[in-house]
Amino acid sequence: xxxDCGCSITQDHTGHHHGDHLHSNPQLNDxxxxxxxxxxxxxxxxxxQHNRDHFASHHVTAFNLMSSPGSGKTTLLECLQEYLEQxxxxxxxxLETSRDADRLLAKGINAxxxxxGSACHLxxxxxxxxxxxxxxxxIDICFVENVGNLVCPASYDVGTHKNIVLLSVPEGDxxxxxYPVMFRRADVVVITKSDLLPYFDFDIEQAxxxxxxxxxxxxxxxxxxxxxxxxxxxxxxISANLER
Amino acid sequence: MHEYSIVMSLMEQCEELALANSxxxxxQVELKIGILSGVEPALLAQAFDTFxxxxxxxxxxxxxxxQPLVLQCRTCDKQSEVQERTIICxxxxxxxxxxxxxxxxxxMQLVLDT
Numbered sequence: 001x002x003x004d005c006g007c008s009i010t011q012d013h014t015g016h017h018h019g020d021h022l023h024s025n026p027q028l029n030d031x032x033x034x035x036x037x038x039x040x041x042x043x044x045x046x047x048x049q050h051n052r053d054h055f056a057s058h059h060v061t062a063f064n065l066m067s068s069p070g071s072g073k074t075t076l077l078e079c080l081q082e083y084l085e086q087x088x089x090x091x092x093x094x095l096e097t098s099r100d101a102d103r104l105l106a107k108g109i110n111a112x113x114x115x116x117g118s119a120c121h122l123x124x125x126x127x128x129x130x131x132x133x134x135x136x137x138x139i140d141i142c143f144v145e146n147v148g149n150l151v152c153p154a155s156y157d158v159g160t161h162k163n164i165v166l167l168s169v170p171e172g173d174x175x176x177x178x179y180p181v182m183f184r185r186a187d188v189v190v191i192t193k194s195d196l197l198p199y200f201d202f203d204i205e206q207a208x209x210x211x212x213x214x215x216x217x218x219x220x221x222x223x224x225x226x227x228x229x230x231x232x233x234x235x236x237x238i239s240a241n242l243e244r
Numbered sequence: 245m246h247e248y249s250i251v252m253s254l255m256e257q258c259e260e261l262a263l264a265n266s267x268x269x270x271x272q273v274e275l276k277i278g279i280l281s282g283v284e285p286a287l288l289a290q291a292f293d294t295f296x297x298x299x300x301x302x303x304x305x306x307x308x309x310x311q312p313l314v315l316q317c318r319t320c321d322k323q324s325e326v327q328e329r330t331i332i333c334x335x336x337x338x339x340x341x342x343x344x345x346x347x348x349x350x351x352m353q354l355v356l357d358t
Contacts, residue, residue, distance in 0.1 A: 032356045034265060040254050040275070040349045121246050152246035155282040155349075180329040181282035184347075213330040216339035 044156060047124035051131065051159025058136035061242040062144060064158055066182060067166035068175075069148030072192040072225070074100045076166070077143055078107050079225040083235035086140035086242070091130045093122040093147045100145065110134070121152035124159050140242065150179040161243055162187040169196045173203050176210040183211060188219040188237060195224040247283060250349065251291040255299050257351055262300045267356035269300050274307040274353040278346040280329060285310060313346035 039045060055062045065073045077090055089110040092100045101113035112133045114126050127144055136142065144160055146153040165186035167175055170193060176183045183189065189211060191204065204222060211218055219237060223230035254273070262270055273292075277285055285308050292306045313326045319338035326334055333341050 030358045031271065032265065032267070032358050034261065034354045034356055036257075036261065036351045036353055038257060038351045040250055040257070040351055042257070043253060119249065121249075123249070151282065155246055155250070181280055184280055184329075184331075212339065213332055216331070 041156065044124045047128055048157035048159035051124055051127055052161065054131060055136070055142060055159070055161070056243065059243075060136045060139060060142050061162075062142045062160035063238070064144045064146060064153075064160035064163045065166065066146045066150070066153045066163065066186075067148065067168070067192075068150050068171060071148070071166045071168035071171060073145050073148070073166055074103055075225055076190070076192065076223075077104060077109065077145065079231065080235060080238075081107065081109060083228070083231045084141075084238060086239065087138060088141035088143060089134060089136075089139045091127060091134065091142065091144045093126070093145060095119075095147065110139070116147055120147060120149050121156050122146050122158050123156045127158045141238065150175065150182045154179075154182040154185045162241060164188050164190060166190045166192050167207070168193045169200050169202045172200075173207040173210070176207055176214070180214050183218075184214045186215060186218050187241075188221065189215075190234060191220070191222045193224060194222045194230065195226050247287040247291045248295075250283060251288065251295050254292070254351060255295055255301060258301055258304075258354065259299060261354055262356060265356055265358065267300070267358045269302070269357045270304045270354055271357050272305045272307060272353075272355035273301060273351070274309070274355075276309050276311050276348070276350045276352050278311045278348050279313060279327070280343075280347045281349040283349055309352070311346050311348075314344040315341040316344050317341050 067073055090104050092111055092113045093116055094100055095116055095118065098113035101111040104111035112130050114122065114130050116126065122144065144158055163186050165182055167189060169191065191207065208220060211220065221234045221237065223234055225231060258270055258273060277283055289306055296302050296304055314323065315326060315331060315333055316323050317333035317336060317338055318340040320333060320336040322335045324334050331341050331343055332339050
């Protein structure tokens with residue numbers, strides 16, 4: 001394969017020189033080098049700030065919940081209302097179905113489902129779209145439950161104030177090291193399903209060490225929805241981290 | 245596979261810049277990809293080659309400069325470049341560091357055919 005451009009022409013003895021023809025007639029080929037220095041996801045970031053301003057104007061604090069599928073995001077949101085004074089609503093992101101939103105609505109929590117089709121993450125534009133369907137007046141907090149995925153959602157600011165990353169005990173403590181970008185972006189990491197700790201080799205100390213290398217100021221909670229003390233501690237963190 | 249969405253945003257930016265500079269086409273697109281930006285360079289290159297065909301970038305060469313982490317240590321005041329995904333200062337082992345580079349993906353330069 002050609003080393004210059006990766007094209008399939010092999011470098012043979014006849015010589016395959018890229019670019020030579022470009023200089024053959026400068027009158028016809030005017031090259032201009034343009035320095036740009038622009039974030040690739042700039043448009044998303046602008047939209048994200050727009051969402052944040054929208055939340056702020058309604059005195060709503062928004063949290064982006066990210067994790068693998070099945071680590072307990074929806075269950076946490078179903079149970080949190082028993083421990084939290086503030087009222088909240090949820091924007092749900094999934095590839096298909098409105099099951100998660102239905103689960104929350106059944107618990108009396110207002111929820112709007114975004115179906116991403118095949119997109120592996122939510123972006124600021126999708127959240128903006130959802131905000132048109134959500135009345136922020138009666139709530140203090142809006143959770144954005146991202147598509148279950150430990151990779152892609154980390155690259156997209158959706159316009160929330162803080163990132164909550166969940167890691168469930170059955171997934172294993174090695175996920176922090178394996179998915180560094182996600183855990184680097186976290187403001188708080190919640191180890192869920194802690195009632196399963198006796199049955200798995202999940203090492204909390206190991207998780208802490210890995211987290212410390214990537215994100216030393218991150219808060220860490222170990223909780224189970226079946227343990228009200230652990231839920232209370234997390235609810236207190238939420239209350240203490242509202243935008244004023 | 246969010247690399248496809250990232251390339252869509254990149255192509256949009258390239259088209260706008262080409263238009264603003266009345267360029268016929270784009271010969272080269274140069275990016276800076278931080279090692280903690282959450283993007284896989286090989287997948288990005290693949291997505292770029294797939295999407296470029298119907299844009300002004302159809303003949304463009306993609307140059308990706310992989311940016312290691314650059315840490316400014318608040319304890320020893322030294323600046324260092326690290327290839328590993330850690331923000332611990334390699335000089336003094338402190339975790340009071342600030343990440344100066346290596347977390348972003350940026351469009352740095354375009355070579356335009358005007």
